[in-house]
Amino acid sequence: MSKIVDKISLSEFPNDTYIFLDEKRRIDLSKKLEKKFGFLRQAGKKIGITPATLYDWRLGIKIRKGKIIKRYISLMDLKRICNAISVDINSLQKHVIELKTGSRSGIIKNPKLPMSIVSETFAVLGHLLGDGYGGENGNCAYVNTCREALYNFIGKLTKAFGNVEYSINLKHKRIIISKIVPKILKNHFQIYDFRSSKSYINQKVFEAPRECLVELIRAIIVDEGRIFDSGIQVELSANPKLTEDLQKICERRLGYVCNSYDGGFIISCQSFPRVLKDMKHFKIPEKQKMFLKWFNRKSRKWYNRKRGITKEEIIKLLLKKEMSTKELASKIGIKNDSVRTQIMGYYLNGKRIPGLINLDFIEVKRKGQKNTRIFGIKDIDKIIEFVGV
Secondary structure: OOOEEEEEEHHEEEEOOOEEEEEEHHHHHHHHHHHHHHHHHHHHHHHOOOOHHHHHHOEEEEEEEEEEEEOOEEHHHHHHHHHHHHOOHHHHHEEEEEEEOOOOOEEEEEEOOOEEEEEHHHHHHHHHHHHHHEEOOOOEEOOOOOHHHHHHHHHHHHHOOOEEEEEEEEOOOEEEEEHHHHHHHHHHHHOOOOOOOOOOHHHHHHHOOOOHHHHHHHHHHHHHHHOOOEEEEOOOOOHHHHHHHHHHHHHHOOOOEEEEEEEEEEEHHHHHHHHHHHHOOOOHHHHHHHHHHHHHHHHHHHHHOOHHHHHHHHHHHHHHEEEHHOOOOOOOOHHHHHHHHHHHHHEEEEEEEEOOOOOOOOEEEEEOOOOOEEEOOOOHHOOOOOOOO
């Protein structure tokens, strides 16, 4: 279960949040208004809410263009009602059936209030900062060409916000989500615009628990990261300030070694072991495969300090079966050229380092397809002395 790092009470939601309360509580609040002011019409005039709004709200419905629709009430109006009759608005939390913002913007059904801020909340935040749109004009959407990334986003979204409305369009590689989601994130984290050139990271995000920042950075890598031999490149070209903020989180909070360049930064391959421990999986298969490929190659340099270790691995594989250079490289997790130099020999600081063929350990046994050389064991006695098998 995700660790709860903060909670948002109903009174702390954005002022343009619209609330649908259960019928029993609506009637109870209406009766208290009538008891104090005589009639709902008179109550509306006193507290600044139109009488029609109060009557419709008590019924829970209103008629618009000949259709019966639900009658929500704005958080501002609900606060006015509660203040007028001395009711703590947060005492209504368990009676909230739906939350939304604006017309036809999607809802959260049966929200658990106060709403918990968990690590998945930071993942949703990261995705909206990366490949999302906060609905400043139009829909709120998350876009990614990878199907796995889209479904991963839905998982994070529902863990963070519960039964939230969304629609997925695989053809156009996007998810449309309820606009209440970015409204809550903007209000809580004080990030007032998710558009690519205007978003930023503030101190509240920067000081969040480490596991939350791991989720944030992983989301950014999923959307904006590119993985190379040298490290993980992160570049949000439309927003240099946000890129700089993300680098500070990686360096100062997560302890990753980073290198700056014009327009972005690279999480150095030196930090790959820590990144793997923190993030475990990048959700996009190709991205995960690429990371593990470079991690496995780099790990040989970090951990295999024993001289001759690659030669030993080649010999042990050839003791099982004859293989080509490409097959050996794939099994060991290094480049074809690296295997070839171990077999044929190489120069180091002007000194010739003999290869396995020079040492009479292995030899070319036959030629495979496209004249590929297939290697096998030549002198088992020398190998036993060298490897100890």
